[in-house]
Amino acid sequence: xxxNQYDTDVTTWxxxxxxxxxxxxxxxxxxxxxxxxxRSKTHVVLxxxxxxxxxxxxxxxxxxxxxxxxxxxxxxxxxxxxxxxRYMRNECINYSFTYESPLPVGRLVVQLAxxxxxxxxxxxxxxYGVGLLVAGLDESGAHLYYNCPSGNYFExxxxxxxxxxxxxxxYLERRFESFRDASRDDLVKDALxxxxxxxxxxxxxxxxxxxxxxxxxxxxxxxxxxxxxxMIDAFEIVAEQEGPAAEPDTEAGQEASAxxxxxxxxxxxxxxxxxxI
Amino acid sequence: MNFTASKxxxxxxxxxxxxSQRTLYPYVTGTSVVALxxxxxxxxxxDMGGSYGSTLRYKSVERMKPIGKxxxxxxxxxxxxxxxxxxxxxxxxxxxxxxxxxxxLGPKEVHNYLTRVMxxxxxxxxxxxxxLVLGGVKKGEKYLGTVxxxxxxxEDNHVATGFGNHxxxxxxxxxxxxxxxxxxxxKLLEKCxxxxxxxDRSAINKLQIAKITEExxxxxxxxxxxxxxEFAAFENPTQGAVGSW
Numbered sequence: 315x316x317x318n319q320y321d322t323d324v325t326t327w328x329x330x331x332x333x334x335x336x337x338x339x340x341x342x343x344x345x346x347x348x349x350x351x352x353r354s355k356t357h358v359v360l361x362x363x364x365x366x367x368x369x370x371x372x373x374x375x376x377x378x379x380x381x382x383x384x385x386x387x388x389x390x391x392x393x394x395x396x397x398x399x400r401y402m403r404n405e406c407i408n409y410s411f412t413y414e415s416p417l418p419v420g421r422l423v424v425q426l427a428x429x430x431x432x433x434x435x436x437x438x439x440x441x442y443g444v445g446l447l448v449a450g451l452d453e454s455g456a457h458l459y460y461n462c463p464s465g466n467y468f469e470x471x472x473x474x475x476x477x478x479x480x481x482x483x484x485y486l487e488r489r490f491e492s493f494r495d496a497s498r499d500d501l502v503k504d505a506l507x508x509x510x511x512x513x514x515x516x517x518x519x520x521x522x523x524x525x526x527x528x529x530x531x532x533x534x535x536x537x538x539x540x541x542x543x544x545m546i547d548a549f550e551i552v553a554e555q556e557g558p559a560a561e562p563d564t565e566a567g568q569e570a571s572a573x574x575x576x577x578x579x580x581x582x583x584x585x586x587x588x589x590x591i
Numbered sequence: 592m593n594f595t596a597s598k599x600x601x602x603x604x605x606x607x608x609x610x611s612q613r614t615l616y617p618y619v620t621g622t623s624v625v626a627l628x629x630x631x632x633x634x635x636x637x638d639m640g641g642s643y644g645s646t647l648r649y650k651s652v653e654r655m656k657p658i659g660k661x662x663x664x665x666x667x668x669x670x671x672x673x674x675x676x677x678x679x680x681x682x683x684x685x686x687x688x689x690x691x692x693x694x695x696l697g698p699k700e701v702h703n704y705l706t707r708v709m710x711x712x713x714x715x716x717x718x719x720x721x722x723l724v725l726g727g728v729k730k731g732e733k734y735l736g737t738v739x740x741x742x743x744x745x746e747d748n749h750v751a752t753g754f755g756n757h758x759x760x761x762x763x764x765x766x767x768x769x770x771x772x773x774x775x776x777x778k779l780l781e782k783c784x785x786x787x788x789x790x791d792r793s794a795i796n797k798l799q800i801a802k803i804t805e806e807x808x809x810x811x812x813x814x815x816x817x818x819x820x821e822f823a824a825f826e827n828p829t830q831g832a833v834g835s836w
Binding site for chain 1: 694
């Protein structure tokens, strides 16, 4: 995208009918580190890549619990994400207090989208620079939504946002048909695989990623590092060619080819490009 | 000379707000509502009387109304406040329907909403002068609760308001059991209503029984209970009474 004379404020249309400030806000989401989400009929899993700036610092918190039945993963300006999470938590808690019942995630998402839309139509505001993957349960089952700075929202079976999310999306597109009836553990494994795709050759360790789950009978919670590392170890043994035409993969067990993983420990030199499979 | 127009009662505690109106006493009131859970849902009974003090002035007041798809609300106390509550609930259900998203407010949610409304009004010293009974079925789950004018709320297998608490509940405690059939439930409610008719001055012999199940709500046309006044104890009631008043 290049600068032009219609991009100074959000209340100026371009002759082609575009709001550039809103589109720039969506660019900010693409620059953030990756976040992915996928769902089955009964569970939703969120995952994100957590890179700390330096060895000295801790990493950014990108997954937030909003209520027992709703959680959100963000990509983009994390400060904006934090503020929106606070809004979501507030809405949930107020609804719970009045009705003693959990706020249906579909309604929360619409409220969030309306809030984002306001910022696209006021000259003294700017759009939120954060994309949100909202995972939640309501009467009709498990849901995953994506909320955009533009004020749009979409429901997804699986989605990825942030930098290098295309790699994850490609992986998810190949596998999404199996998600609906997948077990909770398979879903988490798929999430880890998708996260790995965005790392592009880097080793997948529980230190660089965060995974959270919500499901029927399972309140939203972030999995602890130990559990995540265990799951990584469990499937890293399986060779890289799960995927293409063959849809074997009900992982756990299918050690198709027990080749020692070249990735493990070796540097980028191997030239493995996971997304090309 | 004092020409102030505002009439402040002697017990006024409001001070600067004393010109605003708030409920001090009820005027047109309904008497007990009785309800119980049965096999398929909830049964609720209330008579159709609206008393103006000790006068039984209005005799066709419907004190039970359906709320949304899943709930039934019965009220005793000030009738105009009941109508106000129906307005609030109407708006609530309207907005709920406008979402058009497969989610809907069930009896538990409506009950809790009403609790919040009643309690908040009580805190402002301007209560809605009602005792409410809220029953319903959603996704196979039966729900029956009550809220008073001061915001006291709870759920139970059978509830009643006003005199019903004193005359009907003891009968229900003895004779209610899980999975009552529709006929048994109605018989039990009629037994309670008959006692109330004999003993509650503000009761009239014209009642309705409402039923709510997963399928929906139906309310019977008004009818009367058979009564028997020839008990020996009713003839010459003061004979043998000690003292007089």
